[in-house]
Amino acid sequence: MIEKEKFLIVGGGSGGAILANSLAKEFDVTVINDSPNHYYWPQLLQIAFRNDYSNLYRPLSSLLVKGVNLIIDSVKKIDLQERSITLSTNKKLSYDYIAIAPGVTIDHKSIEGNEKLVNQFGDFHSTPENASKVFNIVNSMKKGTFVISVGDPYHRCPPSPYEGILLADEVFRLRGVRENINMVLAVPYPRAYPAETFNEVLEPILKERGINVMTFFTADKIDTDNKKITSLEGEELSYDAAIVVPVHKGPKIEIKPEDSVNQDGFINADKLTNQILSYDDAFAIGDASTSTNAKTGVTAHLQAKVVAKRVLGLDAKNTGRTNCPTEIGFQKGTFVISDYNHPAVKVPANTINFIMKRLFADVYWDVIKHPEFWDPIFDVYFERTEPEVLWRIFK
Amino acid sequence: MEEINEAELQSESIERLLNLVELLNNILKDEELLKAISNLLVSEETFLVIDRLPQLIKLIEKLTRQENLEKLDLLLGLLESLDKEILNKMGDSLSVMKKKEEAKPMSLSGLITSLSQPEVSKGLSLMLNLLKVLGS
Amino acid sequence: MSEKEKKVIDARGLSCPGPITNLTKAYRNAKNGDVLEIWATDPGFKSDIKAWIERTKNELVDLKEDKDKIIAVIKITAKK
Numbered sequence: 001m002i003e004k005e006k007f008l009i010v011g012g013g014s015g016g017a018i019l020a021n022s023l024a025k026e027f028d029v030t031v032i033n034d035s036p037n038h039y040y041w042p043q044l045l046q047i048a049f050r051n052d053y054s055n056l057y058r059p060l061s062s063l064l065v066k067g068v069n070l071i072i073d074s075v076k077k078i079d080l081q082e083r084s085i086t087l088s089t090n091k092k093l094s095y096d097y098i099a100i101a102p103g104v105t106i107d108h109k110s111i112e113g114n115e116k117l118v119n120q121f122g123d124f125h126s127t128p129e130n131a132s133k134v135f136n137i138v139n140s141m142k143k144g145t146f147v148i149s150v151g152d153p154y155h156r157c158p159p160s161p162y163e164g165i166l167l168a169d170e171v172f173r174l175r176g177v178r179e180n181i182n183m184v185l186a187v188p189y190p191r192a193y194p195a196e197t198f199n200e201v202l203e204p205i206l207k208e209r210g211i212n213v214m215t216f217f218t219a220d221k222i223d224t225d226n227k228k229i230t231s232l233e234g235e236e237l238s239y240d241a242a243i244v245v246p247v248h249k250g251p252k253i254e255i256k257p258e259d260s261v262n263q264d265g266f267i268n269a270d271k272l273t274n275q276i277l278s279y280d281d282a283f284a285i286g287d288a289s290t291s292t293n294a295k296t297g298v299t300a301h302l303q304a305k306v307v308a309k310r311v312l313g314l315d316a317k318n319t320g321r322t323n324c325p326t327e328i329g330f331q332k333g334t335f336v337i338s339d340y341n342h343p344a345v346k347v348p349a350n351t352i353n354f355i356m357k358r359l360f361a362d363v364y365w366d367v368i369k370h371p372e373f374w375d376p377i378f379d380v381y382f383e384r385t386e387p388e389v390l391w392r393i394f395k
Numbered sequence: 396m397e398e399i400n401e402a403e404l405q406s407e408s409i410e411r412l413l414n415l416v417e418l419l420n421n422i423l424k425d426e427e428l429l430k431a432i433s434n435l436l437v438s439e440e441t442f443l444v445i446d447r448l449p450q451l452i453k454l455i456e457k458l459t460r461q462e463n464l465e466k467l468d469l470l471l472g473l474l475e476s477l478d479k480e481i482l483n484k485m486g487d488s489l490s491v492m493k494k495k496e497e498a499k500p501m502s503l504s505g506l507i508t509s510l511s512q513p514e515v516s517k518g519l520s521l522m523l524n525l526l527k528v529l530g531s
Numbered sequence: 532m533s534e535k536e537k538k539v540i541d542a543r544g545l546s547c548p549g550p551i552t553n554l555t556k557a558y559r560n561a562k563n564g565d566v567l568e569i570w571a572t573d574p575g576f577k578s579d580i581k582a583w584i585e586r587t588k589n590e591l592v593d594l595k596e597d598k599d600k601i602i603a604v605i606k607i608t609a610k611k
């Protein structure tokens with residue numbers, strides 16, 4: 001029997017787990033994850049605005065197929081030249097192939113005062129505990145100014161701040177306090193949504209729901225005593241309750257050579273192949289990689305499939321396809337669908353899209369565990385909903 | 396050896412079945428999803444459809460008769476040959492006509508002048524063509 | 532200005548969410564005196580970058596169209 005080649009996967013999140021399960025037959029796969037659980041991050045929004053914890057996490061071991069080895073430990077060092085990794089226990093492992101998929105590190109400190117603010121009002125991009133603080137504030141606030149301010153334009157899930165403000169609006173309306181609350185969404189972009197085409201869908205919705213949008217406002221400093229946020233662009237915004245979408249950084253792993261990571265710690269990988277620099281045995285996928293044009297689970301999933309195909313000798317490439325479900329409250333939703341060659345399609349918000357979003361969420365665990373079952377279904381879905389096709393329908 | 400494989404295969408199938416049951420359970424526990432689906436299914440529009448079902452079926456039956464399918468093809472061809480601009484102009488001029496109507500009942504002379512406007516007459520000839528195709 | 536001090540931001544092919552996001556990300560790390568060069572293919576980028584300059588009061592050194600990309604060169608002058 002020929003020995004299978006060793007494939008190490010750092011991080012068993014959306015990208016890492018799907019890659020592991022896709023290669024279990026062909027390689028000797030080992031996943032290293034620093035927590036026994038795999039988190040479904042979109043659930044943070046459901047905790048923050050609906051107190052719903054149902055889909056938050058599953059034991060990672062239950063999501064990996066037979067034959068995949070799992071080590072629960074944190075990776076400290078990766079040496080691409082030496083083809084080795086070092087765990088926190090100082091144990092060293094070598095590999096024939098490596099895929100690095102440890103997601104992001106949330107860095108509240110980068111924005112002065114944000115640690116204090118998060119302590120008070122929470123947020124929905126870091127932890128379930130912080131998300132539950134958001135739930136408390138939107139369910140107790142009676143009057144004043146409620147702000148969601150984007151501190152990092154390259155945060156996970158591009159539509160999430162918009163979902164946040166619209167779901168908060170839904171809660172305030174259902175509680176009958178909406179008319180006493182001034183709602184502000186502050187964003188770093190020239191318009192409400194950065195992609196101009198999708199803005200045409202979203203801006204009218206924000207307007208209709210009475211949400212004030214402040215443009216070119218990137219949260220930089222927070223003065224919790226005087227309840228004021230100052231922007232990088234030099235403006236001020238007062239609040240009674242505020243949530244700042246925090247700064248996202250790359251993983252806390254020392255990676256050699258040094259030029260394989262950028263200034264913020266994200267791993268420099270080719271946007272078409274996910275290959276790291278000139279190392280044809282090393283890939284970075286998902287949120288941790290600079291090859292990711294939108295930090296979404298769908299992107300991590302598609303990149304995992306591209307890497308799986310490439311190491312099996314096929315010439316697969318990323319298309320830059322995004323498919324971000326966007327919930328707008330009151331059981332309606334839309335999708336941000338784009339790729340490298342097409343701007344985001346103007347997909348209208350409706351109930352069917354909300355149902356699609358929920359179905360995607362409910363099948364998530366099965367999609368991770370059984371790529372062989374879901375791949376053909378997703379292939380059809382992605383083909384039928386290619387931006388090229390949708391642009392002809394939604395002009 | 397073969398027996399072991401068989402047993403392994405069976406246990407794998409059972410595991411898959413359990414996964415699918417869990418998946419279904421997930422969907423059935425999702426109250427908001429079910430609410431959205433019922434919202435979509437139980438609406439004025441769907442009631443209308445259910446109420447008119449016999450008529451709708453009759454209509455479909457008529458439309459799918461061979462001779463009618465041919466007419467529909469012609470109609471589609473005609474629609475495709477249209478350029479968007481003419482359609483837009485037609486829409487605009489029709490809405491102008493409508494607005495005028497609302498302001499005051501249109502006099503015969505007013506109607507004649509508006510008919511002589513180039514866009515309106517283009518639009519009208521288009522409508523006549525459509526009617527011709529349908530009637531032929 | 533030597534080429535070394537210039538930081539290139541390659542935002543080609545980015546439309547969701549768009550090149551301005553990369554600029555903002557770089558702006559957080561930038562100091563007064565830094566020069567940023569942004570490459571983009573998104574056609575809306577030209578007007579967006581002008582609006583950004585107007586609002587933030589930094590300096591637009593150059594804005595031109597190459598064969599396959601739009602290039603904006605910005606000097607950071609207004610950071611507090």
Ligand SMILES: Cc1cc2nc3c(=O)[nH]c(=O)nc-3n(C[C@H](O)[C@H](O)[C@H](O)COP(=O)(O)OP(=O)(O)OC[C@H]3O[C@@H](n4cnc5c(N)ncnc54)[C@H](O)[C@@H]3O)c2cc1C
Binds near residue numbers: 041042044157299325
């Ligand atoms: C509020 C919110 C809403 C979202 N909504 C959507 C949505 O609707 N659709 C969508 O597609 N995406 C959505 N996303 C984005 C999606 O969750 C992420 O893009 C996705 O999880 C990225 O996958 P990943 O594999 O790169 O990283 P992750 O899923 O974060 O996995 C990284 C894994 O690596 C492990 N790890 C980290 N460091 C180490 C280390 N040093 N050693 C070992 N293991 C390590 C972590 O424990 C984790 O398990 C949302 C995100 C948020 C926050």
